[in-house]
Amino acid sequence: AAKKDGRGRARTFTRSMLIVLEQREMLRRSLRTALSEGQFFIEYQPLMRSSSSVAGFEALLRWRHPLIGIIPPNVFIPMAEADGLMSEIGQWLLERACRAAATWPSHFTVAVNLSPAEFLHEGLTDRVAQTLDLVGIRADRLELEITESVLLERTTNNLDTLNTLNVLGVQISLDDFGTYYSSLSYLKNFPFDTIKIDQYFIKDLERDEKSQTIVRSIIALAHGLGMHVTAEGVETRGQAAWLQNEGCDRLQGHLLGFPMPAEAIGEFLRKSPSASVAGVLRT
Ligand code: C2E
Numbered sequence: 487a488a489k490k491d492g493r494g495r496a497r498t499f500t501r502s503m504l505i506v507l508e509q510r511e512m513l514r515r516s517l518r519t520a521l522s523e524g525q526f527f528i529e530y531q532p533l534m535r536s537s538s539s540v541a542g543f544e545a546l547l548r549w550r551h552p553l554i555g556i557i558p559p560n561v562f563i564p565m566a567e568a569d570g571l572m573s574e575i576g577q578w579l580l581e582r583a584c585r586a587a588a589t590w591p592s593h594f595t596v597a598v599n600l601s602p603a604e605f606l607h608e609g610l611t612d613r614v615a616q617t618l619d620l621v622g623i624r625a626d627r628l629e630l631e632i633t634e635s636v637l638l639e640r641t642t643n644n645l646d647t648l649n650t651l652n653v654l655g656v657q658i659s660l661d662d663f664g665t666y667y668s669s670l671s672y673l674k675n676f677p678f679d680t681i682k683i684d685q686y687f688i689k690d691l692e693r694d695e696k697s698q699t700i701v702r703s704i705i706a707l708a709h710g711l712g713m714h715v716t717a718e719g720v721e722t723r724g725q726a727a728w729l730q731n732e733g734c735d736r737l738q739g740h741l742l743g744f745p746m747p748a749e750a751i752g753e754f755l756r757k758s759p760s761a762s763v764a765g766v767l768r769t
């Protein structure tokens with residue numbers, strides 16, 4: 487009887503596993519044509535200075551699947567990476583985001599995320615330089631965001647790539663700081679302009695003294711190294727006030743602005759600087 491039960495359970499397990507696998511396989515297949523079918527779009531989330539002015543926008547990739555609807559980047563980007571598609575998608579996004587930035591006030595920056603495969607791609611630095619040339623925006627208006635996971639491998643090449651980008655004049659941010667294999671040697675060896683503190687530490691900032699100590703230390707560390715600090719995932723006035731008081735340079739999160747389509751930026755700018763955002767930050 488035990489044997490039968492065991493087999494039964496094994497069969498059920500296999501079947502549901504199969505369904506998951508088939509769904510993933512279906513997604514992966516449609517991912518291959520998503521770019522040529524025009525299914526990707528970009529939302530832009532504001533990055534606010536603590537003084538309450540807009541510093542720029544971060545480009546966030548979305549996939550509108552014709553049957554499933556909008557699929558978040560955390561789901562499809564790892565698939566695109568595994569299938570070698572991310573480099574091409576990333577190039578599409580980089581050019582498009584830079585073209586959007588070219589229509590904004592010229593002191594606004596645009597932040598673009600780079601996945602490991604994009605960062606490790608041989609032609610990355612040439613591609614960035616060519617895109618800036620083509621679109622005609624200053625290099626310091628582009629911020630490239632990479633996570634620590636990117637830096638785990640091929641250390642000398644990584645340093646070369648970051649130094650080349652630095653020489654081009656592009657800004658480099660260390661995204662999701664504190665969540666991966668945070669190693670202080672990255673901060674010593676690599677030329678970052680900005681550290682972005684992961685929302686994990688911001689979430690419970692108002693209640694948790696440990697998070698407060700960690701965030702305070704990251705701010706001091708960044709400033710001591712001549713880098714700027716951005717807090718991600720700021721959702722409450724209490725968090726914003728605390729961060730402002732501790733000297734955090736920039737804030738990003740739903741409190742200050744949701745990711746929005748490029749066409750909504752004009753209205754956001756007309757409404758925000760004077761009214762809601764300043765009200766939020768100047769308390
Ligand atoms: P990220 O670069 O750390 O981006 C911030 C994420 O936090 C975004 O999720 C954003 O929508 C979300 N977020 C912003 N403010 C708040 C808030 O107040 N509360 C909460 N709970 N969440 C907030 P999203 O758009 O789903 O992107 C997830 C990740 O996917 C990004 O994390 C980034 O690592 C990756 N990603 C997004 N777009 C791209 C892209 O174009 N290329 C690459 N390589 N990766 C991308």
Ligand code: MG
Nearest residue numbers: 544599631661
């Ligand atoms: Mg980012």
Ligand code: MG
Nearest residue numbers: 661662682718
């Ligand atoms: Mg982040």
Ligand code: MG
Nearest residue numbers: 661662684685
């Ligand atoms: Mg993240």
